[in-house]
Amino acid sequence: xxxxxxxxxxxGPPGSGKGTQGQLLADRFDVPHVSTGELxxxxxxxxxxxxxxxxxxxxxxxLVPDELTNAVVTNQLKRMDLRKGFVLDGYPRNVEQATHLNxxxxxxxxxxxxxxxxxxxxxxxxxxxxxxxxxVYHKTDSPPIKPGMCALCGGNLIKRNxxxxxxxxxxxxxxxxxxxxxxxxxxxxGVLLTINGEQAIPYVFEEIMKKTAKLGFKS
Numbered sequence: 445x446x447x448x449x450x451x452x453x454x455x456g457p458p459g460s461g462k463g464t465q466g467q468l469l470a471d472r473f474d475v476p477h478v479s480t481g482e483l484x485x486x487x488x489x490x491x492x493x494x495x496x497x498x499x500x501x502x503x504x505x506x507l508v509p510d511e512l513t514n515a516v517v518t519n520q521l522k523r524m525d526l527r528k529g530f531v532l533d534g535y536p537r538n539v540e541q542a543t544h545l546n547x548x549x550x551x552x553x554x555x556x557x558x559x560x561x562x563x564x565x566x567x568x569x570x571x572x573x574x575x576x577x578x579x580v581y582h583k584t585d586s587p588p589i590k591p592g593m594c595a596l597c598g599g600n601l602i603k604r605n606x607x608x609x610x611x612x613x614x615x616x617x618x619x620x621x622x623x624x625x626x627x628x629x630x631x632x633x634g635v636l637l638t639i640n641g642e643q644a645i646p647y648v649f650e651e652i653m654k655k656t657a658k659l660g661f662k663s
Contacts, residue, residue, distance in 0.1 A: 447662065448552075448660050448661055448662070449473075449475070449527065449528060449529035450469070450473045450475055450529040450530075450531065450552070450553060450656070450661055451526070451529055451530060451549060451550065451551050451552050451553070452469060452529075452530070452531045452532065452551065452552070452553040452554070452555060453531075453532040453533075453535070453536065453545075453551055453553075453554050453555070453630075454466040454469070454531065454532065454533045454534075454555050454557065455536075455554070455555070455556055455557070455623060455626055456556060456557030456558065456559060456641055457557075457559055457561070457564050457616055457619045457620075457623075458564055458568060458612060458615045458616060458619065459559060459563070459564035459565070459567040459568040459571075459612075460557035460558075460559040460564065460641045461557060461559075461641055461645065461648060462533050462534065462557060463479060463481075463533055463534075463580075464580075464645060465555070465557065465639075465641075465645075465648055465649060465652060466479070466531045466532075466533035467531075467533075468645075468649050469531050469555070469649070469652060469656075470530070470531040472653070472663045473529060473531075473661070473663050474663075475528060475529035475530050475531060476524060476528075476529075476530045476531070477530075477531050477533060478517070478520060478521075478524075478530055478531065478532050478533065478535075479533045479534055480513065480516070480517060480532075480533070480534035480535045481533075481534055483516050483517065483520055484498050484502065484508070484516065487516060488502065494512065494515065494516055494519075497512055498512065498516070505606065507537075507618070510537075510538070510540050510541055510544070513535065513537070513541060514541060514544045514545075517532075517535050517545070518544075518548055521548055521549060526549050532545075532551075536626065537622060537623055538622045538623060538625070538626070539625050539626060539629050542626060542629050542630075551630070551633075551635060552635055552659075553635055553637060553656060553659065553661070554626070554630035554633075554635050554636050554637065555637050555639060555652060556626075556627055556630075556636060556637065556638045556639065557639050557641035557648070558638060558639065558640060558641050558642075559641040559642055560642065561613075561616050563642050564612070564616060565609060565612050565613065565616075567582065567585070568607045568612045569607060569608075569609060569612070570582045570583040570584055570585065571583075571603070571604065571607055572588075572601040572602060572603050573601065573602060573603075573604060574594035574596070574597060574599040574600070574601055575599050575600050575601075575602055576594065576597050576599030576600075577594060577596055577597045577599060579594050579595075579596050579597070581594075581601060588601060635659075637652065637655045637656065637659075639651050639652055639655070
C-alpha cells in the first residue's frame with residue numbers, strides 16, 4: 445500500500461508558532477516547507493516583476509493582494525512535485541485564497557494553532573530575530589546565550605518594527621476577520637486539526653503528530 449503523502453497547511457494568529465511547527469512537520473515527513481514570507485523575500489531579492497510589486501506592499505506594511513499572493517505561491521507549487529507532499533506556512537490567508545489553492549492541489553491536513561490574543565501579544569512583544577539567519581528568540585522563553593547575539597551564526601538580534609502592542613493587536617484583528625473563517629472551510633472538508641498552540645513547542649508538535657497519525661499519516 446502506497447504511503448499517504450502529507451499536503452498540509454498551517455494557520456493561526458501571529459505568534460502562534462506556525463513557522464516553527466511547520467518546519468518541524470516538514471522535517472518529520474521529509475517534505476518541503478513552503479513559507480510565503482520566504483517566497484516574498486526571494487522574489488524581492490531577485491528583483492523579478494512580481495518582486496517589484498511585492499516590495500511596494502511590504503515596504504508600506506500593507507497586505508499583499510490575493511491575486512499577487514496566489515500567483516507567487518502557485519508558481520512555486522508548479523515547480524514542485526506535489527505528489528511528494530509539502531507543508532504550506534502562511535498561505536492561504538483567507539477563504540478566497542483557499543478556494544484558489546483547492547483548484548491547484550487538494551489539501552489533506554489543515555493545522556489550526558489556537559493561541560489566545562493575550563498570549564500572542566506576550567510572545568511577540570518579547571520576540572527578537574537574527575538579522576542574518578532569521579533565527580527567532582524570546583527574551584524570557586528562549587533567550588540567546590549572549591544578549592543581542594545569535595547563538596547559531598553570531599548575527600545581531602533585533603526587534604521587528606511591527607512587534608509593538610498596538611500593531612500586534614491590529615494584526616490580530618485582521619487575523620480574526622480574515623483568516624479565522626478558514627476553520628469552517630477546512631472543517632467542512634474534513635481535514636481540520638485544531639491544536640492547543642499555548643503549550644511548549646515539543647508538546648504542540650506531539651499533539652500535531654498524534655492527530656495526523658489518527659488520519660493515517662505515518663512519518
